[in-house]
Amino acid sequence: MNKKKALLEFLADGKFHSGTKLAQALGVSRMAVWKQVQSLRGYGLDIFSVKRKGYRLSQPMDLLDVTRIRQMLATAMQTRISTLEVAFVAESTNRYLMDKLPRENIHGHVVLAEYQSAGKGSKDNRTWVSPLGGGIYLSIGWHFDTYPNSFTALSLATGVAVAGALQQCGVEGLGLKWPNDIVSQGSKLGGILIESRGITTSHCDIVIGIGINVRIPEQVHALIGQPFTDISRLVRTLPSRNQLVAAIISATIGMLIEFDRHGFSRFIDEWRRLDLFVGKEASLVFPDRTLNGRVLGIENNGMLAMSINGRKHQFAGGELSLRSLE
């Protein structure tokens, strides 16, 4: 794996590198370089190879860098992080932290990956398509001494934190789809999945998984089973992933500290400002049925309120989508 990473560090500048020079620098044969290039292509990278010129990435790439991320973190958050690490490839960053429980302390442990081979979408085994360097795949571990009040609303508060961090980095036109999808112009930009384990009457440990599309290469577009967008289409100058990551970590940890003290109340107004569905006709899809109605908004506990046949109902699950009224 180190060889792949080392190769990518050469290619990241987006310029041509000859196979011979790469082979020398990495201490391997030219055939081995070619094999590594093939395998990087398998991770979703667009690498040209041109005779007598060598290999070149279609676009320069900013690799994740722990030192740079640390420098850009909000000062107050620096001390809240116990470990900050980048795994070049991870099955899933959430899985990586969850597997440490219950034995290890994951409080303040932040993990990033350049590529996820099995990024988690949600319970029904959807995967988060995670091309190498094309997005942000980030998990944050945290410990609560007691289950916070309205625990499920933590999911919505995280959406507020992440959307705020992206706005701070110049990404405009963002909104939220219940419970926490980050959406722009009807397309998904990012998703959040929280996993946790704990004893109801005492503590809990949580892992917040955040996936953001930064620049999704064309060759993986077909793998994503829903309308999506990425940050590169929403900004004039693309912020570096390190900058985005630092902003997201700072905002999320800040949110966790607030949520532990005050619950969802500090985030509800902002969630409602970002709510893209309130007042709209929508469908709420469950595995075996679909309910249609008008979205009334969110309750103080984070549940979705909908008016269905003139009656108000509250929901803690289901997949929301706008209904086209033809």
Add this chain to the structure above:
Amino acid sequence: MAMDIRKVKKLIEMLEESGIAEIEIHEGEESVRVSRHSVVGPAVAQVPQSGAGAITRVTAAAGAEPGAEPGTTSADRIPEGIKVKSPMVGIFYSSPTPGKPPFVELGKAVVKGDVLCIIEAMKIMNQVEAETSGVIAKIMVENGEPIEYGQPLFVIREGT
């Protein structure tokens, strides 16, 4: 109000025992409704049902059903032990992923900290751990069932 305060108290206890969100009892002209939820607005507790996705109004009109006299039904059949309750509203899953064997079964020994089930809601998947070591004496909910906050899920008989 003619209804005995002790009856109301009993009602509240039953409610807490049962995991039901709301009970309404009619006695002649009088009626009382007790709800465990302090949601703003009307005290409805509606959750999507299971993977099934139906909505259920979690209400029980205890007086309406013969044989559902206070204190004589399900509460008495619950074995002694520690009740493990849900920390959140959501759907109860007995196994890590569909088709996999359940985390625990009736009569199985568990150690404090073992995962008993998953409750899922709003993109949170929460693994509920055993708060004590012992034997699973009762499983009070079924796979795919909608769960209320504080609803008892398991009874663990303490000891190893």
